[in-house]
Amino acid sequence: MEPILQGIGLILVPYHFFLILVGVLLGVLVGALPGLSSTMAVALLLPFTLQLPPIPAIAMMAALYCAGTFGGSITAILINTPGAPPAVATALDGYPLAQKGEAGRALGIAAVSSVVGGMFSLVVFILAAPLLAKVALSFRPPEYFALSLFGLSMLASISGKSSLRNLIAGAFGVLVSTIGVHLTTGVERFVFGVSEFVEGISFVPVLIGLFAMGELLNQSQRLNEHVERIKSVAIKLPSWAEIVKLRWVMLRSSVIGTFIGILPAEGSTVAAIIGYNEAKRWSKNKSEFGKGAIEGIAGPEAANNAATGGAMVPTLALGIPGSGTTAIILAALMVHGFRPGPYLVQNTPHFVYAIFTAMFLANILFLVIGLPGAKLFARITLVKRQLLWPAVFVFSMIGAYAYHQSVFDVWVMLLAGLLGFVMLRHGFGPAPFVMGLILGRLVEEFWSQSMIIFDNNWFRFFESWIVDLFLFFTLLGFFGPLIFKGINRMVSRMKPEGRVLED
Amino acid sequence: MTTGNAGSTGAKGARRSAPFVHRTDLWITIIILVACAALWFETTRWDTVAAQLSQNVPPTFFPRIILGCIMAMSLYLPFENHFKKKKGADLDEERSNKVVSITFITALALVLIVTLFEWLGTDLSMVLACLLLPILWNERRLWVILPFAILFPLTVRLIFVNGLKVHFLPGLLAPILG
Structure with a gap:
């Protein structure tokens, strides 16, 4: 109980509270802007937070992450343009309801459902954290190695159309992580005579370049796209009767979202889609879905916000990012001198609880700010691309420079952006690359430490049940889809009538 | 063996005519293989370290494993689009439009x-x-x-x-x- 109170105390400082408020405002604004993702915003925020103490820095990023997910639903409901991918499912019923002249009601339901989902996932984590801390006692370098390897295997299932391309992008990220001096032997690797490479490639400029510059170039192709004007909206909170009607939808979606968020590499977009499908499956008025059903708004919104809280669990407790945004938060933790993983929960529980208190607070704040300010936030879509993206470039350039006050980092940012644009065009996502970059260092470090502990005997890895379990999951992550496909084929061959139906 | 361009998108027609080897992806594979080969060669130029000092994990070990994995995975890239299109997924959707x-x-x-x-x-x-x-x-x-x-x-x-x-x-x- 003491660490929880300590964590709450750390956040309820006026200065920290103010920074969380700023994070929420930025999150809602960024979420409402199509093209500007909360991942990019967190990457751009990273250089600002380097001067801050770790707790407000990470709290601010976590608040932005939470609010960004809700912000995306504002434009999804008002102009049928999801500001962020997790709001895709919200648009399915939110926009039709807005077209019926009930945009305010739709926004109110989205906000309340988001808060319920977000709160639920945080309560689950607060209850689960002590259990994770107990497990943490069994973690040594071999277990960390297996865990990091499992994280890499999850790259295959990150969003995108091709698992293969995700894995290749992730492997390139791992390769980039090997640039610089080898810790065990002091040998310089892939330095090519460039002195700045000796210390390795910094996360910050790479993250900014991949997420912000890549999207800037992408946006340059859409200059002629029409931006829809926002109509005047009066926000309306759902009535008590509506909340009672939606209670099971919200609760079910919160459970789904939290569970999916906890699974490494499964994002809030997946959670929102499943939340929507489940809301429809359990509804008595299935025919209303797609025409403005309130369950169709509450389901995905509760699920996607629950997933943001859930995604922080593997990030903080296991050191495995659940998404692109949490990968950046993970990088920020490392930049601030923390090693995310079981020992973070065990040794600094107050820090973990402080982050979750910040997220809890962010959920309340975006309800307080989001409802009256939704109309204003929605109007930000009217900011012209011609001014918005040059501003993003300036922030990226200065953000990359400010990290080490080095022009070299600005070049790294730009090259990462150009590369990111080309990669994305050919289906190699930036998120797997970043996760590879972050996890690659850990995998090699823990591998070397384990080999020292085991006196180079590989087989001793299998002595630990935790290692065995994670290696099993790793194999499942890499080969699971192939295995399941094979099983499905065998089953379909055993059922000749199935073939007849297919024919 | 047939080859085809990246630009051939579109629902059913494209699904039927998906080439076995995707030309753009073939080029990507060639670029990746050449880059990885060059990087592998670079690893041969690093200082050698005594096995005892490196704890039997030489500095080349990990990068070479990764390079090997990348090269092995990229060999499937030119054929991936063919099989994806059979399942209805279109990898060309993003790149079908020319960069303006x-x-x-x-x-x-x-x-x-x-x-x-x-x-x-x-x-x-x-x-x-x-x-x-x-x-x-x-x-x-x-x-x-x-x-x-x-x-x-x-x-x-x-x-x-x-x-x-x-x-x-x-x-x-x-x-x-x-």
């Missing part, structure tokens, strides 16, 4: 701004970015661009220099900024 000339011009402008960054200084680089990019992107209202190009960099300067104590390169403004 303004994207290349924007990329060149960004390279130019970063090249001039040290010489111009941080402040003037920001001003240049705020002037050049909107003009390139067809914004012609000077009464919008000019205040933006002055006020926005000033705000950024206030946040970073005064708030976060970051040292900005003076560049051409050195005589003024001191």
Whole structure:
């Protein structure tokens, strides 16, 4: 109980509270802007937070992450343009309801459902954290190695159309992580005579370049796209009767979202889609879905916000990012001198609880700010691309420079952006690359430490049940889809009538 | 064996005519293989370390494993589109449209701004970015661009220099900024 109170105390400082408020405002604004993702915003925020103490820095990023997910639903409901991918499912019923002249009601339901989902996932984590801390006692370098390897295997299932391309992008990220001096032997690797490479490639400029510059170039192709004007909206909170009607939808979606968020590499977009499908499956008025059903708004919104809280669990407790945004938060933790993983929960529980208190607070704040300010936030879509993206470039350039006050980092940012644009065009996502970059260092470090502990005997890895379990999951992550496909084929061959139906 | 272009998208027709070898992906594979081979060669030029000192995990071990994995995985790339299209997924959706000339011009402008960054200084680089990019992107209202190009960099300067104590390169403004 003491660490929880300590964590709450750390956040309820006026200065920290103010920074969380700023994070929420930025999150809602960024979420409402199509093209500007909360991942990019967190990457751009990273250089600002380097001067801050770790707790407000990470709290601010976590608040932005939470609010960004809700912000995306504002434009999804008002102009049928999801500001962020997790709001895709919200648009399915939110926009039709807005077209019926009930945009305010739709926004109110989205906000309340988001808060319920977000709160639920945080309560689950607060209850689960002590259990994770107990497990943490069994973690040594071999277990960390297996865990990091499992994280890499999850790259295959990150969003995108091709698992293969995700894995290749992730492997390139791992390769980039090997640039610089080898810790065990002091040998310089892939330095090519460039002195700045000796210390390795910094996360910050790479993250900014991949997420912000890549999207800037992408946006340059859409200059002629029409931006829809926002109509005047009066926000309306759902009535008590509506909340009672939606209670099971919200609760079910919160459970789904939290569970999916906890699974490494499964994002809030997946959670929102499943939340929507489940809301429809359990509804008595299935025919209303797609025409403005309130369950169709509450389901995905509760699920996607629950997933943001859930995604922080593997990030903080296991050191495995659940998404692109949490990968950046993970990088920020490392930049601030923390090693995310079981020992973070065990040794600094107050820090973990402080982050979750910040997220809890962010959920309340975006309800307080989001409802009256939704109309204003929605109007930000009217900011012209011609001014918005040059501003993003300036922030990226200065953000990359400010990290080490080095022009070299600005070049790294730009090259990462150009590369990111080309990669994305050919289906190699930036998120797997970043996760590879972050996890690659850990995998090699823990591998070397384990080999020292085991006196180079590989087989001793299998002595630990935790290692065995994670290696099993790793194999499942890499080969699971192939295995399941094979099983499905065998089953379909055993059922000749199935073939007849297919024919 | 047939080959085809990246641009062949479209629902059922495209699904039927999906080439076995995707030409663009073949080129990507060749580029990846050549790059990985060059990097592998680079690993042969690193200093050798005694096995005892390296704890039997030489510095080349991990990068070579990764390079090997990348090369092995990339061999499937040229055929992936064929099998994906059979399942209804289209990997060409993003790249079916040609990159428009303004994207290349924007990329060149960004390279130019970063090249001039040290010489111009941080402040003037920001001003240049705020002037050049909107003009390139067809914004012609000077009464919008000019205040933006002055006020926005000033705000950024206030946040970073005064708030976060970051040292900005003076560049051409050195005589003024001191």
